[in-house]
Amino acid sequence: MGEQHGSIFEIPMNNQDSQTHAYSTLTTEWTKKTADLFRASRNRDKILLLLIVLQFICLSVAVASIVHFYEPHGSKGVKGSPGDLGAIMEKSARQEGQIQQLTKNISDLSSAHRQFDLLVKTVGCEVGWEMFMNSCYYFELESVKTWKDAKIDCHSKGGYLVKIDNAVENCFLKSYxxxxxxxxxxxxxEQESNFVWExxxxxxxxxxxNPNEPNNAAPGEDCASMGKRWDYRWNDWACSLLFSYICEKHSELG
Incomplete structure (x- = not known):
């Protein structure tokens, strides 16, 4: 039989390391899968717009077909027997029904377009901003600024440097x-070790x-960032450093 231990503190260190490694592996895999889900969710609006465009194309083809079918063949008056007249009237009635149905479909399409437009205005974000939950996010990844200048730029855009409220939002940001x-x-x-959202x-x-952070290891490490070196866990840095940044603002729905 294997060696017995009186308490958890007597378990060999290599076993504890193995358990820690297993937990870390599971956490990393969960984060990757959630990030994939966030990236997939950003395609919803594109799919909805594509469906509306396809419906409009189908209705346009129907209009062209009915107009071609209804167009009189020749400029002379119609002559023929009473039976021919009845067939013409029946054909005309069918065409009138088709036109009425087409008119209804076009009206439905216009209504759907208005609803889609309202949806975009209500819960959508401006060009360049990404929607998640009730907020819009601007990822400034092309240029760098000090923490203070990044804050000023976010304010000029009508927002603020991102405030992270929970693990789901944190994972969404990491995916970008x-x-x-x-x-x-x-x-x-304002007060050392008392971090607040600006x-x-x-x-x-x-x-x-990140483990052992924030540690104020160097003078002026008063501003927080997400770092690639630590899988985008947080770290405190000197606010004068030049980093990219994320802005956030509430959507109209929020």
Whole structure:
């Protein structure tokens, strides 16, 4: 039989490391799968728009077919027997029914277009912003600024440096990131080790700090970022460094 241990603290260290590694592996896989789901969800609006365009094309083809079918063949008056007249009247009635149905379909299409337009205006975001939950996010990944200048730029766009409320939002943000470091809105400028969100000066209720962070290892490490080196866990840095950044603002729905 294997060696018995009186308590969990007597378990060999290599077993504890193995358990920690297994937990870390499961957490990493969950994060990757959730990120894939977020990326897939961004295709919903494109699919909806494509369906509307396809419906419009089908209706256009129907219009062209009915117009061609209804067009009189020749300019002379119609002559023939009473039976021919009855067939013409029956054909005309069918065409009238088709036109009425077509008119209804066009009306339905117009209504669907208005609803889609309203949806975009209500819950959508401006060009360049990404929608998630009740917020819009602007990923400034092409240029870099100090934390303060990044905050100013977000404010000029009508938002603020991103405030991360929970693990789901945190994972959504990670799915977009490729840069080494990205500023977020947490800072302890006012009181050391008391990080607050610059958007509303509230304390952090969710955090994803890298182990042993924040540590204020160097003078002025008062601003938080997400770092690629640590799988985009959070770290405190000197606010004067130049990083990319994420802006956030509430959508109309929010």
């Amino acid at each position: 990131l490729q840069n080494d470091n990205v500023w977020i809105g947490a800072t302890d400028n 958007s509303d000066n509230t304390s952090l209720t969710f955090t994803d700090w």
